[in-house]
Amino acid sequence: MNNINLIPYLTFENTKEALAYYQDVFGITDIQRESPNEKQAEDMSLNADVNLDDLTLQGSFKILGKQVFCADSFLGKPVVSSLISLMIEVDLHDSEASSALQKLYDRVVESEEVKVIVTFEKKSSGNKYGQIVDKYGITWIFNAVK
Structure with a gap:
């Protein structure tokens, strides 16, 4: 069972902005970010006038060599929790x-x-x-x- 990983997956209201914050403050590296395409936006019932480049379907970064995944919350504003x-x-x-x-x-x-x-x-x-x-x-x- 050594081939099992537990990887953090963070949800933000604006992941693009969050990645810029973590890059500036934490010095994260290996940043990747994927915006939804038009078909995915339609499938998620997003407004037609939304700028897809501002949205993050999936992203990731590394901090001290460890990977963290992230994405926008498409179900509304994420709730901040002190439990995590x-x-x-x-x-x-x-x-x-x-x-x-x-x-x-x-x-x-x-x-x-x-x-x-x-x-x-x-x-x-x-x-x-x-x-x-x-x-x-x-x-x-x-x-x-x-």
């Missing part, structure tokens, strides 16, 4: 991974586009841990474990 968090965990002994996680945390915090919930620092357990919430209400957990 994304954790990025690295081995504290892997200096390259630990450094990449620290740089990502520093980047997002310096942007002032996120709210820091828990400062990313060493805890009594010896692990480093921190949490931020981005402008879309998604909680990102930074975790470097021994």
Whole structure:
């Protein structure tokens, strides 16, 4: 069962805008975005005057080499939920991974586009841990474990 992956799939009101935000603030890479074609728009009963290039049928990006999928919510405005968090965990002994996680945390915090919930620092357990919430209400957990 090693061939099973669990991949985050985020839904936004405007994925095109969200991807620009995550690229600027988080430095995401490998961004892909597919707009619906006219037939797909018709099948989804979208208004004929909608600009299809502004819509995202499916998108994806990578953060620290890990893939995240995303799309627009075609069923109305998505509901923000504090029940979902994304954790990025690295081995504290892997200096390259630990450094990449620290740089990502520093980047997002310096942007002032996120709210820091828990400062990313060493805890009594010896692990480093921190949490931020981005402008879309998604909680990102930074975790470097021994």
